[in-house]
Amino acid sequence: MAQADIIIRIFGVRHTVADRIVFHIDFDYFYAQCEELRDRELKTRPVCVCIFSDRGGDSGAIATANYIARKYGVKSGMPIKFARSRLAHIPDSVFVGADFAHYSDISEKAMEIIREYADVFEYVGKDEAYLDVTKRTEGSFENAAHLGQQLKNQIRNEIRLSCTIGISRNKLVAKIASGYKKPDGLTVVTPQNIESFLDPLKIGDIPGVGKVTEEKFAEMGLKTISDLKKIDIFTLNKMFGRKISSYLYNAARGIDDDPVAARAPAVQFSRIVTLKEDSRNFEFLAKSLDEICADLHKTILEHKKMFKSVGIQFVQSDLSNKTKSRMLKNPTFSEDELKKTATLLLQEALADQTMDVRRLGVRVSELSELEGQSSITNFF
Ligand code: DGT
Ligand code: CA
Numbered sequence: 001m002a003q004a005d006i007i008i009r010i011f012g013v014r015h016t017v018a019d020r021i022v023f024h025i026d027f028d029y030f031y032a033q034c035e036e037l038r039d040r041e042l043k044t045r046p047v048c049v050c051i052f053s054d055r056g057g058d059s060g061a062i063a064t065a066n067y068i069a070r071k072y073g074v075k076s077g078m079p080i081k082f083a084r085s086r087l088a089h090i091p092d093s094v095f096v097g098a099d100f101a102h103y104s105d106i107s108e109k110a111m112e113i114i115r116e117y118a119d120v121f122e123y124v125g126k127d128e129a130y131l132d133v134t135k136r137t138e139g140s141f142e143n144a145a146h147l148g149q150q151l152k153n154q155i156r157n158e159i160r161l162s163c164t165i166g167i168s169r170n171k172l173v174a175k176i177a178s179g180y181k182k183p184d185g186l187t188v189v190t191p192q193n194i195e196s197f198l199d200p201l202k203i204g205d206i207p208g209v210g211k212v213t214e215e216k217f218a219e220m221g222l223k224t225i226s227d228l229k230k231i232d233i234f235t236l237n238k239m240f241g242r243k244i245s246s247y248l249y250n251a252a253r254g255i256d257d258d259p260v261a262a263r264a265p266a267v268q269f270s271r272i273v274t275l276k277e278d279s280r281n282f283e284f285l286a287k288s289l290d291e292i293c294a295d296l297h298k299t300i301l302e303h304k305k306m307f308k309s310v311g312i313q314f315v316q317s318d319l320s321n322k323t324k325s326r327m328l329k330n331p332t333f334s335e336d337e338l339k340k341t342a343t344l345l346l347q348e349a350l351a352d353q354t355m356d357v358r359r360l361g362v363r364v365s366e367l368s369e370l371e372g373q374s375s376i377t378n379f380f
């Protein structure tokens with residue numbers, strides 16, 4: 001592989017499948033960290049986020065716990081009762097019911113930042129995404145490490161959220177790398193280091209390998225990825241069938257050609273910019289707002305969408321957020337309507353504004369397809 005890279009570089013062809021740079025980003029103890037964000041006192045205490053079942057009392061499961069609670073053996077999926085008994089001797093431990101709306105809100109804000117760092121952005125879930133950054137890092141892992149650190153810093157500064165990033169030449173190794181050092185980690189695995197990185201890891205560190213599969217290998221005396229490489233493809237075939245066996249065979253060797261793909265359907269479009277100076281002057285902000293709307297509108301049209309909801313966002317001088325939104329009577333793709341609504345929201349938001357605005361954003365949501373509209377001209 002290393003040889004192939006060198007040849008490709010000599011001929012100046014850089015962005016081939018063999019030569020990508022991929023980030024996997026995962027937020028640390030996500031639901032529990034979101035709880036800490038709105039109550040800073042929780043940060044020094046064990047925190048368990050519970051999904052209470054409708055049977056009442058303590059029936060239900062732990063969604064996740066912060067790292068302090070994990071030290072006492074609390075784990076995702078564990079019955080709440082077990083967690084309570086593990087923490088029985090810790091007087092200040094906290095059990096809180098899951099608040100998904102709050103977690104989505106924080107996730108959306110963080111994803112908005114992350115998106116700006118990617119050539120291609122792939123949303124995986126509320127606390128997870130892949131980024132292809134090959135172009136913007138010019139294929140350099142050194143640039144990629146800096147970019148990863150910058151991204152972590154921005155998320156920490158603006159949202160106060162800690163996350164972990166794994167960087168490598170494909171999604172598989174990037175994901176394993178992000179699980180390698182948690183929380184608040186950044187692990188770079190260059191193509192030359194993939195083998196020495198993977199070899200000592202447990203077979204269970206391969207995404208998708210659960211307890212049952214790990215046990216099967218353990219019975220054969222195989223524990224590490226390096227052990228796994230000793231089994232030939234035919235034996236694997238017999239054990240797991242063609243699809244899974246070829247996945248395992250390749251995974252053990254750090255091979256994965258799956259492209260980072262922007263496949264999640266868009267639920268909203270947004271733009272946010274850092275202003276030239278902090279301000280709460282209507283004229284100044286309205287001018288920026290107009291430019292942001294024009295830019296955002298291009299994206300809306302490119303994706304052939306209409307929108308029914310418009311929102312604006314302030315990141316204020318103390319980095320706190322303020323948002324306002326409004327539902328329109330009908331879906332539209334009119335640029336004028338976007339600008340008019342955003343300006344109205346700006347007026348409303350400034351009415352009781354005491355802090356200066358540092359970053360200004362516009363969002364449209366409640367999207368619908370423009371394609372297939374029989375009477376497009378009605379909307380102009
Ligand atoms: P981490 O990434 O190890 O620092 O911790 P988390 O909590 O972010 O773990 P992760 O990335 O596996 O899961 C993200 C969120 O998904 C987590 O905060 C809560 C939810 N979640 C994870 N596992 C479970 C589970 O077994 N049951 C339920 N209900 N929710 C879960
Ligand atoms: Ca996570």
Ligand code: CA
Pocket residue numbers: 026027127128
């Ligand atoms: Ca995750």
